[in-house]
Amino acid sequence: xxxxxxxxxxxxxxxxxxxxxxxxxxxxxxxxxxxxxxxxxxxxxxxxxxxxxxxxxxxxxxxxxxxxxxxxxxxxxxxxxxxxxxxxxxxxxxxxxxxxxxxxxxxxxxxxxxxxxxxxxxxxxxxxxxxxxxxxxxxxxxxxxxxxxxxxxx
Numbered sequence: 633x634x635x636x637x638x639x640x641x642x643x644x645x646x647x648x649x650x651x652x653x654x655x656x657x658x659x660x661x662x663x664x665x666x667x668x669x670x671x672x673x674x675x676x677x678x679x680x681x682x683x684x685x686x687x688x689x690x691x692x693x694x695x696x697x698x699x700x701x702x703x704x705x706x707x708x709x710x711x712x713x714x715x716x717x718x719x720x721x722x723x724x725x726x727x728x729x730x731x732x733x734x735x736x737x738x739x740x741x742x743x744x745x746x747x748x749x750x751x752x753x754x755x756x757x758x759x760x761x762x763x764x765x766x767x768x769x770x771x772x773x774x775x776x777x778x779x780x781x782x783x784x785x786x
Contacts, residue, residue: 635718636720636753636754639752639753645704647708648677648704648705648708650705650712651674651676651677651709654674659671659709660712660713663782665785667784668710668713668714668782670709670710670780671709671780672729672778672780673702673703673705673706673779674705674772674773674777675697675699675700675702675775676701676705676773677705681701682697682775682777683773683774683775683776684774685731685732685733685774686738686739687733688733692741692742695741695745695776695777696741696744696746698742698777699728699743699744699746699747700745700748702746703747704749706780706781710783719785719786720783720784721758721783721784722759722784723754723782723783724762724782724783724784725761725763725781725782726747726780726781727779727781728742728764729766729767729778729779730768731770731771731775732768739765739766740765742765742776742777743779746777761781761782
């Protein structure tokens with residue numbers, strides 16, 4: 633597997649600072665010595681955020697941007713916890729919540745915005761985990777998407 637930081641540099645992607653906690657929880661929780669469970673992250677990075685409801689205020693492309701930014705925040709938390717994203721063997725599970733109207737059914741396409749980034753950075757085998765994309769009627773602060781992950785370490 634190629635160095636994740638080299639790929640980030642080639643793609644001109646900068647990891648943000650780990651997002652501030654929005655409650656009483658642990659951003660990344662160890663499970664044994666091989667697994668890390670990451671609390672859900674929003675798309676808020678600095679002054680950039682994606683607020684609104686898919687199927688009403690936002691397009692699928694807007695939602696994909698939100699999912700992409702959620703994954704960047706998750707990677708920031710994982711980097712903060714491990715010190716090196718290259719320690720990740722594979723992403724095991726992605727659970728994504730999409731703020732959407734009752735008749736919006738394209739949650740998987742929205743979440744692809746984040747999944748594509750994982751695939752590009754970690755490859756097909758390590759970066760394409762099992763996944764669930766759920767529509768919900770509301771998310772904290774009106775954010776468009778929230779994503780959590782489970783990763784296995786080398």
